Amino acid sequence: MTVDTIATGAFTESEERRELRKAVAALGAKYGSDYFLSAAAEGRKTTELWSEAGRLGYLGVAIPEEYGGGGGDIGDLAAVCEELSAAGCPLLLMVVSPAIVGTIIAQYGTAEQKQRWLPGLADGTATYAFSITEPDAGSNSHRITTTAERDGDAWVLNGQKTYISGVDEASHVLVVARTVDNKTGSLKPALFMLPTDSEGFSYQQIDMGITGPEKQFTLFIDGVRLPADALVGSEDAGIEQLFAGLNPERIMGAASGCGMARLALDKAVAYAKERQVWKAPIGSHQAIAHPLARIHIELEMARLMTQKAAALYAAGDHMGAGEAANMAKYAAGEVACTAVDQAIQTHGGNGLANEYQLVQMLTGSRLTRIAPVSREMILNFVAQFSLGLPKSY
Numbered sequence: 001m002t003v004d005t006i007a008t009g010a011f012t013e014s015e016e017r018r019e020l021r022k023a024v025a026a027l028g029a030k031y032g033s034d035y036f037l038s039a040a041a042e043g044r045k046t047t048e049l050w051s052e053a054g055r056l057g058y059l060g061v062a063i064p065e066e067y068g069g070g071g072g073d074i075g076d077l078a079a080v081c082e083e084l085s086a087a088g089c090p091l092l093l094m095v096v097s098p099a100i101v102g103t104i105i106a107q108y109g110t111a112e113q114k115q116r117w118l119p120g121l122a123d124g125t126a127t128y129a130f131s132i133t134e135p136d137a138g139s140n141s142h143r144i145t146t147t148a149e150r151d152g153d154a155w156v157l158n159g160q161k162t163y164i165s166g167v168d169e170a171s172h173v174l175v176v177a178r179t180v181d182n183k184t185g186s187l188k189p190a191l192f193m194l195p196t197d198s199e200g201f202s203y204q205q206i207d208m209g210i211t212g213p214e215k216q217f218t219l220f221i222d223g224v225r226l227p228a229d230a231l232v233g234s235e236d237a238g239i240e241q242l243f244a245g246l247n248p249e250r251i252m253g254a255a256s257g258c259g260m261a262r263l264a265l266d267k268a269v270a271y272a273k274e275r276q277v278w279k280a281p282i283g284s285h286q287a288i289a290h291p292l293a294r295i296h297i298e299l300e301m302a303r304l305m306t307q308k309a310a311a312l313y314a315a316g317d318h319m320g321a322g323e324a325a326n327m328a329k330y331a332a333g334e335v336a337c338t339a340v341d342q343a344i345q346t347h348g349g350n351g352l353a354n355e356y357q358l359v360q361m362l363t364g365s366r367l368t369r370i371a372p373v374s375r376e377m378i379l380n381f382v383a384q385f386s387l388g389l390p391k392s393y
């Protein structure tokens, strides 16, 4: 097996998936880091790329065919996400809109809800945000206090969410709430599609240091009235209903991190081959070569684990997928941070010059360690569930 065979995923992925990767990589190359970074710098959105990816069926690749999608699985969507990220276009809303919201509606929505919300996801004309994080709950989702109360046929929602991505671009936010009957104790999530133009709903942008076109917001939900059919799934469903979306989110987060690591590693290797300050290219010094070789190994392991998580999810093994998705997200977050840091080191002073488009990746790569689930919470999960150690908190 050649290194190229490993890098293209031929060992684990179908011919069809590899063709998809190639086609998406070509689209990514057409836009690239210049497009993404200038949109971020000028406060524009990446609408052209999003629309074209939607038209070509890439955003909807995992939406069922009967709703206009490609009928593929989360592994296909993760491949799209990784390729765009590796081309310098890490679209954060891909992790949210088609992945979390798309999979939850496809699995738990009624026929009418699927008909209403999925076709727009399939062709990229609709974008939905997702909100679980709250100021006083953070990583502990069991502490969320956004509540939904029945009022006749309607629901009335109250609460606050924070660090919610892309609300300004979304027609709806999928809100994770709890009913007044399940106000305390272990979370029984009740999920609602809330139109962003609802009365009683407002949001405020958070001033973030991340280089990216997608923004984060604090949401204020003050007595928002929603019709009965805004509820997706059951009002006191088990946590599985939520994890139907959170595991895909982790797989997509991992794919995005792997894409970032690939881009940083490619840049570092190219520079190490060409830059010469003594008698040979800097890549001939082991202090430069070994860290890059290590990153290549760690990256391939993270990609394999991401593919495994996606395969388990597609096979319906949700427990197995949960463990693998956590591990994939951990591995990808670590390698994304290490790769960007080492690429900057390899470039010396140039690594911090905007022209080389590495310094702008620092915050994005750092994010992969924090969201959608932090490195520490993954280690807690693995210690407790994979190793059977006592819960530490």
Ligand SMILES: Cc1cc2nc3c(=O)[nH]c(=O)nc-3n(C[C@H](O)[C@H](O)[C@H](O)COP(=O)(O)OP(=O)(O)OC[C@H]3O[C@@H](n4cnc5c(N)ncnc54)[C@H](O)[C@@H]3O)c2cc1C
Pocket (backbone or CB within 6 Å): 096, 130, 131, 132, 133, 137, 138, 139, 140, 162, 163, 164, 165, 166, 210, 216, 367, 370, 371, 372, 373, 374, 375, 376, 377, 380, 393
């Ligand atoms: C750019 C960005 C986009 C985001 N987009 C969305 C979105 O679209 N929708 C959404 O719902 N959320 C979103 N989030 C929120 C994100 O999911 C959370 O930031 C993340 O889950 C961590 O929660 P927190 O920030 O409240 O950290 P906290 O929970 O306050 O944790 C702070 C630190 O303490 C550690 N910690 C906490 N508990 C433990 C423990 N028991 N053991 C060990 N360590 C612990 C954490 O690992 C972390 O290092 C986004 C965040 C960012 C930064």
